[in-house]
Amino acid sequence: MKNLKLIGFLMILASGLLFTQCTTDTIVGQAGADGIDGINGVNGANGLDGTDGLDGADIAVCISCHSNSHRDAINDAYTSLSKHANGSSWSYAGVGINRVGCAQCHNNQGFIDFQTTGAVHEEGYTLSQPISCTGCHNIHRSFDFANDENDMAMRTLRPVTLITNPDYTIDIKNESDVLGKSNTCVNCHQPRTSAPEATDGKYMNTSTHWGPHHGPQSTLLEGITGFEFSPAEIPVAGTGGHRTKMSCVACHMSTVDEGHSWEPANYASVTCTKCHGAKEEVTGFATGMAELAELLANAEGQAIVKVDGVWVPAFEADGTTPVITIGIVHEGGEPALGLFDIQVANAAYNYLYILEDKSNGVHNPPYVKALIEQSIKSFE
Template sequence: MKNLKLIGFLMIIASSLMFIQCTSDPIAGPQGLAGADGIDGINGVDGTNGVDGMDSTASCVACHSESHRGPVEASYKLSLHAMDPLHTDRGTGDLINTSDYTNRGSCAQCHTSEGYIDYVSGFPVAPGGGYPDDLSYDYGKQTISCNTCHSSHSSFDFDNDGQDFALRNVAPVTLVYDDVTIIDFEGTSNNCTTCHQPRNSYAVPAGIDDYAITSSRFGPHHGPQSTLLEGILGANIAGSEAYPGSGADGDNSHRTGLGDVASNCVSCHMGTTTDENDGLHSMWPTTNACTACHTNGAPTEVSGYAVDFETLKGLLIAAGSLTESGSTVSGTYPIAVAQATWNWKTLEEDKSNGVHNPKYAKALLKNSIEALQ
């Protein structure tokens, strides 16, 4: 009996040892089925998916690419600014080159690339904003190039700060004429005003006393485009034709724009072209810019301008202050003759046939003619 109990006890111990061995060293079975996917994460506060960010180089590539650069360079070759070799002025038929005056310090600020860069950088500075007489840029022909007008962006936040196209100047321009008068075309067109303004060589004739013309270059040499557009710096002789006022307050839609149509140097001279011979960087006014307002076609001159222009020229030749070629004659003249001469030279140098400021151009011509008749 005792033996049977002993045998039973030994069997229980053996079974326990077998159970411990199986559970302490299991044999891996086949992999079970994959569990269900977890719940998607929660989207943002507005419950929508995020939006991919814009390529960081996209705004740069829009301009800084060969596909953009090619048409710009081709267009610029049509410009009178490029002029190397000589180009024919479409207005006068003359062969001209902007870099003919590299040896004259007073001309360098607009006729040479290096001179312009120095000028807009504020160095050197002379009374009236010009150059000292002894400063010369004698480095051969310095044709105006891309680098003349363009340098680096003042800001890359175009959405908030505006696109300045890396122009060297977009700020309001203080005229060299008197170092006081300011013209502000509000943006990129200010870069044009930097050069397209009268020099400080001669004062606009005023008062009642006789006036001495001392040079064959008397007048607003060479660029009164900005001042005519602004409606200033003509000799406003009293007469039957009213003057339209000046600046943004003047009656000149070519200065202020009309409705939603912008109007400034850039919008008219650098607009989209239809035949690749104008607009863009050629600087030749585009028909598209004109027909936005002039739906019957782009005018080439102010009505009656050519007749009045030649009439005034004839009167000045008779008065002795002007030659057939359009040069002024040194001498002392009655104030009306000097003022009329200034006005004719202003319109001649402007070269827009009065289009820059039709009402102002008409008043300058009509009232000058009346004063001499």
């Protein structure tokens, strides 16, 4: 009997413990290690190809330029005829620390750097590079050629502030060049030095490279920077017929492929004949330049010598008689060293300016004739 009571008591105690355990939180054990990844399933079958889209409406416009047949003709004209490619100036003027001032026009990377940042590499360039496609061309500003016209991906269309006159800007835009593509040319085809200034009525020339430089075409087209002995008789700047109605690209790049030789348009083409009749030279140009050249070749000046690194007038042994030199500009347009009257120096500058333009006056006939006539008259 006692045993039965004991068993009953133990059963009641066990039931109490069981109910108590059911009301407590479950004890969570530590997570087991990740199992091994299963094998990937088999790839599903590829879907059907979609239908090809239609060609863009302007694809022909792109192909007309971006094709070998188009580029080959341009490259042939450029490499065989253009001085941009086969001239000698870039081979010596565009390389080295001593040519930093030349690199913006005589080195392809120098031109790119100058157009991009306003400066060339301060230590110059070690590689001699002629101006090439990448110099003048970069990326289109707009692909809406129908409304914005094709800018030919010109690197710059910006108006150009002149080196010799920071207050003057040339912007060649007219019916022949609506976007101003010719402004690319103006960047380099401008004078580097101005007309000489007098010191006690004289000018001392100490350089055989004296003058406006070799590419003053843009300013002569504009009708500025020559020395004006009588300004009132000089045509107003920017009024020449070729400046108002034509442009660099209209005359020198009348066709895209042959245009990359930059040879002037064939006179028989519509570029010239739409305004001009029979072909003729600028009236009085050849005789005027010949007369001016003779006056300059016989102009009297004083020789100069370098003493302790400084140029000074030369005198005879008596110390008072000037050593005479004849000619401020010799045959072929070579400037001579010496001390000359300022009017002689200014006439020489005009002669070199017109000579280096190399258009025989065609760029701006009225302006050129006025400069020649005034320069000749200054000798009277």
